[in-house]
Amino acid sequence: MSKIKFVENIKPDVTTDIVYMMCPMHLLKLDEMMRELEEGQILELLTDYDGALEDIPEWCEKTGNEFLGVDETPDYFKFYIRKRGDKKFCPVPGQSKTEDKNKGDKE
Amino acid sequence: MECYFDNVATNPLREEVYEAMLPYLKEEFGNPLSVYPLGIRAREAIEKAREQVATLVNAKTTEIVFTSSGAEANNFALRGIAFAHQYTGKHIIVTRMEHHSVLNSARFLEKLGFTVTYVTPDKHGVIHPEDIKKAITDETILISVIHASPEVGTIEPIKEIAQIAKEHNIIMHTDAVASVGNIPVDVKDLGVDLLSMAAHQFNGPKGAGAIYIKEGTRIIPLIFGGIQEGGRRAGTENVPAIVGMGVAAELVKKELPEKMEHVRKLRDRLVEGVMKIENVHFTGHPENRLPGHASFCVEFIEGEGMLLMLAAKGIYVASGSACTSKALKASPVLLSMGIPSHVAHGSIVFTFGRENTMEQVEYALEEFPQIIKRLRELSPYAKGWEGTEEGGSCIQKK
Numbered sequence: 359m360s361k362i363k364f365v366e367n368i369k370p371d372v373t374t375d376i377v378y379m380m381c382p383m384h385l386l387k388l389d390e391m392m393r394e395l396e397e398g399q400i401l402e403l404l405t406d407y408d409g410a411l412e413d414i415p416e417w418c419e420k421t422g423n424e425f426l427g428v429d430e431t432p433d434y435f436k437f438y439i440r441k442r443g444d445k446k447f448c449p450v451p452g453q454s455k456t457e458d459k460n461k462g463d464k465e
Numbered sequence: 466m467e468c469y470f471d472n473v474a475t476n477p478l479r480e481e482v483y484e485a486m487l488p489y490l491k492e493e494f495g496n497p498l499s500v501y502p503l504g505i506r507a508r509e510a511i512e513k514a515r516e517q518v519a520t521l522v523n524a525k526t527t528e529i530v531f532t533s534s535g536a537e538a539n540n541f542a543l544r545g546i547a548f549a550h551q552y553t554g555k556h557i558i559v560t561r562m563e564h565h566s567v568l569n570s571a572r573f574l575e576k577l578g579f580t581v582t583y584v585t586p587d588k589h590g591v592i593h594p595e596d597i598k599k600a601i602t603d604e605t606i607l608i609s610v611i612h613a614s615p616e617v618g619t620i621e622p623i624k625e626i627a628q629i630a631k632e633h634n635i636i637m638h639t640d641a642v643a644s645v646g647n648i649p650v651d652v653k654d655l656g657v658d659l660l661s662m663a664a665h666q667f668n669g670p671k672g673a674g675a676i677y678i679k680e681g682t683r684i685i686p687l688i689f690g691g692i693q694e695g696g697r698r699a700g701t702e703n704v705p706a707i708v709g710m711g712v713a714a715e716l717v718k719k720e721l722p723e724k725m726e727h728v729r730k731l732r733d734r735l736v737e738g739v740m741k742i743e744n745v746h747f748t749g750h751p752e753n754r755l756p757g758h759a760s761f762c763v764e765f766i767e768g769e770g771m772l773l774m775l776a777a778k779g780i781y782v783a784s785g786s787a788c789t790s791k792a793l794k795a796s797p798v799l800l801s802m803g804i805p806s807h808v809a810h811g812s813i814v815f816t817f818g819r820e821n822t823m824e825q826v827e828y829a830l831e832e833f834p835q836i837i838k839r840l841r842e843l844s845p846y847a848k849g850w851e852g853t854e855e856g857g858s859c860i861q862k863k
Contacts (some may be wrong), residue, residue: 376696378549378685383696433552 361415365427368438370402371395377406377434384410385417388439392423395441400426406434414439467779468825472728472757472818473615473643474783478709479668485712486670489705497702498691507704514711521714522641522660523651524677530694531675531707535642535663536566537687538676539609541698542638542659543570545684546607547579550636554604560584560592561801562611562621567640571609580604588803589750590619594626605635612641612660613648616785616798616814617749618758620648627656636682642666642674646717647755648725652677659684664706668819669713673706720819728757728817731826735759735815738830742837746808748799757817760785762804765847766840768812774836780829785812807850 372395376387384405391401403414411428414437418425426438469477489510495503497511512526519526532538547557559571561583571581582600586592592610601608608630613620623639630637638659641650645660646667652660659682664673678684678697690699717724736759739745744764763771768784775782785796799809815829841847 375681375683377683379696380686380689383692386692386696 361419361425362411363425363427364429365438366429368400368402368426368429370438371399373402373404375404377404379405379407381407381409381413383407385413388414388417392421392439392441397441397443399441401437401439401441403437403439404434405437408435410435410437466825466828468781468821468829470780470782470815470817470821470825470829472821473666473755473814473816475665475671476668476818477820478665478670479713479716481716482669482709482712486705486709489708493704497704498693507702510704510708511702514707514714517711517715517718518662518675521650521718522645522662522677523653525680527695528652528677528680529675530678530697531673531702531710532698533672533703534674535640535661535666536564536674538642538661538663538674539564539566539640540570541676541684541687542640542661543567543574543607543609545687546636546638546659546682547574548685549683550606551579554602554606555579556582556602556604556606558582558584558597558600558605558608560586560610560621562586562590562592562614562619562798563609564611564615564640564642567609567611584610585801586619590614590617590748590798590802591750591753592621592626594622594629597626598629601629601633601635605633607636607638609638609640611643612639612650612655613644613755614749614798615643615816616796616812617760617802618754619750620644620753620755623655623657630658631656643755646714646721647757649721652679658682664710664713667713667717670706670709672703673710675710724819725756727819728821731817731821731823732757732759732815734823734826735817735829738826739833742834745837746804748802748804748812755816759815759817761811761813762799762808763811763813763837764808765811765844765849766837767810770840771811771813771833771836774840775829775833778832778836780832783814783816785814807846 374387374391376383384407415425422443424440424442426440429436495507497508515526515529519529557579575581584596584600610621610626612623627637637657639657640661642661642663644650645662658679660677662675665671686697688699693699746762748760748762772784795806795809796812
């Protein structure tokens with residue numbers, strides 16, 4: 359069932375550090391960052407939340423983005439996601455959001 | 466005449482701020498996380514306030530986290546940074562000038578196995594950057610130095626200390642609760658990583674504070690829960706108070722030079738008058754201090770006596786920290802500056818705000834010398850300190 363794969367030495371276009379931020383910040387930040395990236399660009403997301411190991415690959419599948427893999431360091435995980443397509447997606451399953459109006463709400 | 470000269474304790478709420486808050490206490494009651502218009506409007510109000518507060522201290526909006534108070538901001542800074550960086554090192558530097566929200570957080574961390582160095586000020590309450598530098602070890606993860614002392618008014622050389630912190634790759638926090646809204650505060654210019662502030666120090670409401678957290682600074686939340694404040698501070702936001710803080714920030718940003726000039730004039734006139742009284746010492750730095758802040762030690766009598774007799778005349782002042790007024794202890798800040806305990810007991814603090822007038826200051830200058838005279842007549846030390854353990858009279862020169 360696990361869709362997790364490990365990678366090394368991926369060069370990201372953008373890095374977001376949310377180490378010590380709790381669930382569901384990993385999904386909200388991911389959603390926010392992916393909206394800003396261009397198709398094909400790679401996001402590196404740093405988080406120490408282990409629930410992300412399950413959530414992020416699943417989120418990528420649901421939203422049509424490409425989950426490249428995760429690199430584990432002693433203190434946190436580095437997730438790599440490549441932006442694909444231009445699907446509208448929901449950050450948290452079951453919670454639909456209006457576009458734009460909500461932009462910037464996670465800060 | 467009623468004269469409120471305790472503006473470092475709190476400020477009255479401005480009419481404009483009150484008006485701006487009202488809708489959010491009534492019809493605009495939505496939860497900022499709700500996705501329907503009522504919630505969206507509440508969120509937009511908070512984001513506007515965030516912009517106003519960010520502008521006041523020259524930060525990015527994403528670097529401002531709202532808290533319930535300055536004390537919470539200080540607790541968040543100390544504990545949040547200590548816990549997040551404890552695997553890098555477990556040494557923290559604070560000073561003897563700090564507010565209890567910093568000091569007691571540091572003491573709590575000591576109990577958990579952190580080591581804390583308490584840096585001592587000079588006789589003017591100035592923390593010298595070289596003393597901070599000397600305290601740094603390989604284990605140091607955080608330096609926290611107050612920006613301006615509410616007790617003696619001294620403004621600390623934060624920029625220089627932050628530079629040292631940066632050179633040693635140490636996180637720098639400053640408690641700017643007494644300075645934000647009273648002097649210009651620019652987080653980029655100061656070079657700090659974290660900065661605490663409180664709305665009621667610049668005519669905003671109580672119950673609203675904020676902390677500046679420089680982009681990229683890892684911190685562990687003090688309050689866990691929802692996604693409010695970017696996951697850094699959970700709990701449904703105090704929307705009216707945050708809106709009030711924003712409006713107060715915008716107004717004070719605009720009026721700061723004018724406000725500083727106004728309170729400086731009042732302060733200078735008071736100091737001029739009070740210093741004519743014998744055996745009164747001015748405490749804190751003579752020039753580099755908050756513009757509306759005058760603090761003294763009056764010999765042979767106690768601060769509390771003066772405070773109560775002034776209050777009977779409608780003049781509201783402070784005798785210093787909570788230690789002094791509630792526990793009747795000599796102020797640790799004054800003691801750390803080398804002021805002898807028996808002199809420190811005569812501490813009295815006048816702080817001015819935008820609502821004060823010269824007429825009020827003149828009234829205080831008529832009443833205050835008579836009160837001192839009266840109290841000294843009753844004092845067992847009316848003829849000097851002879852017979853006290855400490856002996857001699859004057860403030861020690863360090």
